[in-house]
Amino acid sequence: MNVLIIEDEKSLGLEIAEYLAKEGFIIDMARRKKSAEEKLFINNYDFILLDLGLPDGDGLDLLKQLKELPNRDDAVIVLTARGALDDRINGLEAGADDYLPKPFALSELLARMHAITRRKHKLEKNEFKVHDFTLNIQNRTVSFGRERINLTKKEFEIFNYLVLNKNRVIPRLNITEHVWGDILEVNSDSNFVDVHVKNLRKKLAQHAPIDWFETVRSIGYRINI
Template sequence: MKVLLIEDNKEMILNIIKYLSQEGMICEVAENLFDAQDKILSFEYDCILLDLTLPDGNGLSLLKELKRLESKPDVLIISAKNSLEDKLLGLDLGADDYLPKPFHLAELLARIKAIYRRTKLGGTEVLVFEEIQVQYQNLLASVHGKQLDLTKKEFDLLVFLITNKNRVLGKSAIAQHLWGDYTDNLSNFDFVYQHIKNLRKKIAEAGGRDYLSTVYGIGYKFGANQS
């Protein structure tokens, strides 16, 4: 899962990034609205953690821009502003949940996972596509009931493909989802092809169909209508 934390408290940033990274999440940071706007227009995220009180404005203004995006990231407001008016306005503008500060990091993680289950996995920990079954909580994937031996990146790639089925995904979008800011200075994304190749091979060896097609010059598309 790729997360964008929009927060200006440096101590909180370090604590959240360390905790979520240990849970296998890709975490990026924007410390103000200007940087946040640039990131959400340039990259895609599964979840946005949004503080309301930022140096250059109110975080709620960002929710209006998020509505216009083709991708719809989950939004969890994390703020010391705990008035009912702020909460209702944030939810009305499209936020998925509201967590007042201070909070325990374990609760933050639980809220992120709960939103993801509700919006991306249909309210369950099990993601099913044709003969492929993914147990998100246990990081397990199987084909026709046969467990796949996937690396963490391959597992994340499979979840990303299934939750974005029938969409054309560019190589850079896949790379950013799996590696975050680390990919910014890379000259090519050949490693994406290698992970795609490995995932295809493991699914085929378990008796699964190949649902991936290559979109020349762009990336890949995953769906039941593929060869």
């Protein structure tokens, strides 16, 4: 899948690119509105990550131009440090598929991209094989063989998030932000995530060994596939 990263901060663009490249995305980058325009007119992308505050213009204009092009179905995720509610509303009204306020977690970006893919194209299979387990995103269930494992909503969310970001260490904080939302001040301690992970692991381990479900001491978790 092709991704165009429109971001004027070079190092931020490069970090995003590095993360996504490992997931097999093909990355294209633009740091100015003008060069972004050129690339947009020439190529089709599966994803456009759009920073609104560009040095030579407003990213929202780019979004509007893109939406005027015929036969385009590029998914757009707006990235902005403005953080204002207006930006979010304007971005979504102008046709963005999602909105991520800076500073965001790369694991969150990836999860959003997966969600958009499922929603828009319905191409990606709704089931993931996680060793002997099957994760169904559509029905939000996890099963072992034919046996359904009874997970709580939060346990499923955590499992799903770790599976989407497989083979990576995901800090607890990223999980908290994803499952509970970004609540100011409130997220300062996220140890209660452990309780859910403990229960999740217990439920999974009843069926098969789960040594692929790693606890990275004092940091977070990793699911190796």
